[in-house]
Amino acid sequence: MAKKIIEIKNVSKSFGDKDVLKDINLYINQGEFLTLLGPSGCGKTTLLRMIAGFLQPDSGSILLDGKDLSGTSPYERPLNTVFQRYALFPHLDVYDNIAFGLKLKKVPQDEIDKRVRRVLKLVAMSDYEDRDVETLSGGQQQRIAIARAIVNQPKVLLLDEPLAALDLKMRKDMQIELKEMHKQLGITFIYVTHDQEEALTLSDTVVVMNEGRIQQIGTPTDIYNEPVNSFVADFIGESNILNGTMIEDRRVSFIGHDFDCVDEGFGENVPVDVVIRPEDIYFTNDPARTQFTAKVKSCTFKGVHYEMFVDSDTGNELMIQDYDPYPVDSIVNLYIEPDDIQVMKKERIANVLAAKVLGEGKIEMLGGEFECPTDGFEEGDEVKATVAFDKVELLDNLEEGVLDGEVHFILYKGDHYHLTIKVGDEGFLYVDTDDIWDKGDLVAVNIAPADIKLSR
């Protein structure tokens, strides 16, 4: 049953000197509803446009039914696209828009008539045949765009953020209809979106992308319950992401307490990231169940549930969602089920950077000149420099730092922020800080000489 219809092998792409996609490997099964999900600029649209044939990969290949598509123009590919801004031809009416592809294929007129009527019925737009497309509302144009694509009975339907331009209510309705259409048609759907809720609602498989790389591939429940790294955990739904230590198999320590968990194989006393979904922290009155206490800081009604921020007895901030409200300033007893603790290997435990010794007490890294002890190293040596997350100093005044950088990604870890600072085009520094920065802030970077450790 699981027949691969599209295979993407080692695909890379760059625009100028910016790498948009880095070594993407992915396959899509026949009849699957697969979503490429990620923030803007993660490369998801580029990947879709490559499958459609509007862009060529720099390296790697895309296979359809086992046949390499490179060198095949878009018009020769048995795929159809629903464009973000619909791209309905304004000089043609609804009927001619939908019949466009069939007429090109010289399908007999009565067959065209039949098929256009059928898809119009499918998208619930039967009486609109003769309408001028520009007189239609956004939602109606969207339906026509979908009809125009599926009337050609493509092997794969590509959808590029098709609902992004619609208002919330319309978007929800269209989501249900799309899902229904997918079931009825049995066509493979490849869907691009930055809306995580949409991805979780619609898809059989979600591919989370960031910075041109696939972060995680899985079913919506896998992605939500078992995110593989802190980016996925942060991007999908709400979450508490905390620093922890794996004490031993099935035992993890975070926010100053030890908890039972179900994860194994990390080793002993290994630093890890721990993800707790806000709905997985429970209130209790039973002292035997209580794992830690906390003080409620705020409580907001969110419609279905209450969203509370609490400070744990060890000073970590946690977000909790519960059906019952607890008064602000009250002390509450909390516990977390072992199942609900998601432990992730830390991607890194310190900054490890390529550096070059410039001379006595001087090195170059990330394009800047730093001072540090260079005992035992010669001028011109290529070395590795290790800097702890909390030893990187960020400053407002750009002139005071050795390097300039931009705050690229922010993760709140309960009692501090973990920032990703982008330096130049390709360099990244990871910083733990108590200060509040905003995404996109320009910062100056300083590192004290004693905090840079060199190694071969």
Place this chain on the structure above:
Amino acid sequence: MTKRSNWSIPYFIFLVLFVVLPLVLVVVYAFQDNEGGFTLQNIGKFFSDSDAISTFALSLEVAIENTLICILLGYPAAYILADKQLNRSAVTIVLFILPMWINALMRTLATTELFNMLGFTLGKGTLLFGMVYDYLPFMIYPIYNILQKMDKSYAEAAGDLGATPRQVFLKVTLPLSMPGIMSGIMMVFMPTVSTFAISEFLTNNKIKLFGTIIQENINSSMWNYGSALALIMLIIIGITSLFTSDDSNAAEGGLI
């Protein structure tokens, strides 16, 4: 509100003095004889004057030819200019528009001298060359404008639905750029019908166009006949413009 509408008074006065009044005068003169009495003779004279009619026909012919050549040369030029892969610099666009910065009369005189120097016989060929040279930017610009603004996803969508690059152009790009072509036609065809300076210089007065006859009549104080000819030309241009501006989007891509 009343205050703001007062701002339009200077323009209103300008329009009355320099547009409406001259038009009224043209109409009045066209229906007057030498003594100032009402007559239809001036109009009638045109229809019985075979010279005037053949000149008029020639003017139309030259204008149509000029417009067609401008479309044939201008469309590909505009297409190349609007394609970011073929044309990466804004300088090329300026180069195409640059001739418009120089007075048309000067350019025409210079072209005449060039032909004289090269030993070409001045005639219809040189006349058309001069006209195309003068009016080509007016065709390129509106077409370029509309092509450049055109959403690329239309062409992509057509390709996606199975259209070859040729079919994409014929079935999508060309129909969608029609408003630009229409603006170009308006801006090239109409002025060429009434032009006289280009024909005077570039054919050494061998070929007379309709504008030339009007100018000659006015110059030799035959105001009434001249006005009648001008009126006839205006009406015919008016009819063609009704024709082309049928498309309500026509102005979108144009300079006006």
